[in-house]
Amino acid sequence: MPTLSEAASKEVLAAYGVPFPDERVVTTADEAVAAADAIGYPVVAKLGGDAIAHKTERGLVRLGLGSAHQVRDAATALLAAATPGDGDVHVLVAPMLRATRELIAGLADNPQFGMTVMLGVGGILAEAVADVSFRLVPIDRTDAEEMIDDLALQALLGPFRGEPAVDRAAVADVLVALSDAAGERDDISSADLNPLLVVDGMPVAVDALVEVR
Amino acid sequence: MAGTERFQALFEPRGVLVAGASTHPGKFGFVSLHNILAGGYEGKVFGTNRDGAEVLGVQTVADVADLPDGEIDLVFVCTPAPANPDLLRACAKKGITAAFVASAGYGEAGDEGVAAQRDLVALADELGILLAGPNGQGVVSPPASLCAQIVAPNPPRGHIAIASQSGNFVSSFENYAQLTGVGVSRAVSAGNAAAVGVPDYLEYYADDPETRVSLVYVEGVGDGRAFYERVRSLAERKPIVLVKGGATAGGQRAAASHTGALASDDTVFDGMARQAGMSRAPHVEAAFEAAATFASQPLPRGNRVAVVTTVGGWGVAAADAIAPTSLELAALPDDLRTAIDAELPPRWSRSNPIDMAGGETRDTVPTVLELVASHPDVDAVIFLGMGIQSNQAQLMREGPFFPDHGLARIVEFHERQDARYAEAAGEVSERTGKPVLVATELAVTSPGNPGPAAVRAGGRLCYPSANRAVAALDHLWRRSRWLSRRGLA
DSSP: OOBOOHHHHHHHHHTTTOOOOOOEEESSHHHHHHHHHHHOSSEEEEEEOTTOOOTTTTTOEEEEEOSHHHHHHHHHHHHHHOOGGGOSOEEEEEEOOOOSEEEEEEEEEETTTEEEEEEEEOSTTHHHHOOEEEEESSOOHHHHHHHHHHOSOGGGGSSBTTBOOOOHHHHHHHHHHHHHHHHHOTTEEEEEEEEEEEETTEEEESOEEEEEO | OOTTGGGHHHHSOSEEEEETOOSSTTSHHHHHHHHHHHTTOOSEEEEEOTTOOEETTEEOBSOGGGSOTTSOOEEEEOSOGGGHHHHHHHHHHTTOOEEEEOOOSSTTSHHHHHHHHHHHHHHHHHHTOEEEOSSOOEEEEGGGTEEEESSSOOOOEEEEEEEESSHHHHHHHHHHHHHHOOOEEEEEEOTTOSSOOHHHHHHHHHHOTTOSEEEEEESOOSSHHHHHHHHHHHHTTSOEEEEESOTTSSOOOOOSSHHHHHOOHHHHHHHHHHHHTOEEOSSHHHHHHHHHHHHHSOOOSSOEEEEEESSHHHHHHHHHHHTTSSOEEOOOOHHHHHHHHTTSOTTSOSSSSEEOTTOOOTTHHHHHHHHHHHSTTOOEEEEEOTTHHHHHHHHHHHSTTTTTTTHHHHHHHHHHHHHHHHHHHHHHHHHHTSOEEEEOTHHHHOTTSHHHHHHHHTTOOEESSHHHHHHHHHHHHHHHHHHHHTTOO
8 A cells, every 4th residue: 555755644644633843845955954944953854755665774864963064965865865766755854852752653454443543652662562552443532541541661651761741631632633534534544653752741753654545 | 023122032931942852861952951941941841853752751742833832932953954944934933033053064064054054044034033053052041040051050140141152151151150159140152153143142131131241252253343333332331341262363464554563453452342341351260250240249439449358468469469450559548547446456557458467356347347448538348368267167167176175156156257247248338339349268268168158148259369359340440430431420
């Protein structure tokens, strides 16, 4: 099934209230620098396009760009790394967010139960830890709050290493937003918010990947 | 007939016909007739047999046409699959509206069996017969004194309704009912569930005034979305305790998305069960104990548990068991501490767990249970340590010195006291409307002990350990919370 670009995925989900960082889609190195100036340093630059699903594996993500010079170099290199198979590409410039806690959330179409919404503990160990909770779409706020309660690693959701407790209502909002998106857009076959960072207690999805039928 | 009324013929039949009644005591057609008769079924019992033989005192007929009209509601089918279409047609003419088909040779038996099953479903539908099974072990309905099954036991009457995709699990649950005395309202083995499946039985149980809780074993639910939609509305009305076999089967499919990769079959099923308000238990014993608790205890209105114990260690173990659950150990309120101070010597724990530290005299246990359970800051009570004295009394009763040396008197005192503690726990629960759970391993190791025996006589479960009482109470609180969060309680 085709995937939407990161930017297009975010646009779809933002319409339902999924929180994303303030970020810009640009097509030249000059525009990338202007975007970084507007957002504030440091920034992240990623090559995007409908045909690009696994950016990290291809080295198409540049983190911690602290100056206009670094942004220009990174954007130039990313645009040059595009292959003809990638089709139309762009550079996504986003603030470099720092968080010690990562969640993962998403939508998946289950062969037996239909569309489901998921919340889990994120990060590189997510699949090994497998601390996740699923519900069937649609969910209401009560279901969403109970999904948060389901997670085994509750200590991760309280005050953590100097950061405030996770805003559970805001996480519930994300889950309800995903459910709403799936309920209204039956062309969505899956969605990943990975990671859903916890920044000062608030969830922010720094990456999104939507698959459409 | 619409809705759940059509199940009346299955669970409350006016008369029962055993089709294929056999003179051979090893055959289903003998065992089922035996169990119906031995179970004391009060309606009329008929049989068919190829030779019209007399079986267990029942004069069978060779032809259904020779049976009276309008006196039989249920046919229990033990005849070979190829004979069953004609049998059902003949039964319909006699006014029979329900069939439990024990015969094998259907959906479980290859392509031919699948076709035979499809035809049987269509025929039953056309004849207006409710078709249970095929390939099932039977149906039990204690309010009708009906034990129409090819296996034991005949469980005591109670309020747990069982539906299972495995016949042997019906037996397992019934065995637990017999062991614990917490009885059954209805039980059915869904067999191949060709026409009537677990959700259909659950729908009947939700309407059934004899039933307080449904207890189900499933391995697969077919169209999961349809299953969810149906059980969700039923779970709003009555608790459904579910245990699922094959929980670890299947596993992850290759998925493009991370969310899909994390969606193991069991994880999604578990989320569905929680969303639907079902109480999912990890295994058969826990499922029975949860159901027995729903059947015999009120729902707690909060999660604050007081542990009352005559023995320190068990109180500590109960507190440990509570820690990882949705329950919490109640902070002992000052006024309650003061009230208990008046009843016990100063060495009692003065905190929760409330360890009486052997300081109890004749009336202390009932008094403390009453004080604790009636306090507004306590939502549920777990009582431990009952039966210990009676256990010693048994040793004395069976020893070489009984009844001399004052043993007769002390033995009788302890046995009376333990029975009284059990009765007090039940009475306090009824008066306060709060769950009061009694736990001791003597429930299993010495079921004749007057303590556990009195809990059983009161219609409640005597839990084999504090942790099992905690696990059951956790289910009750989770349901109470599920209902109240949704404005349903």
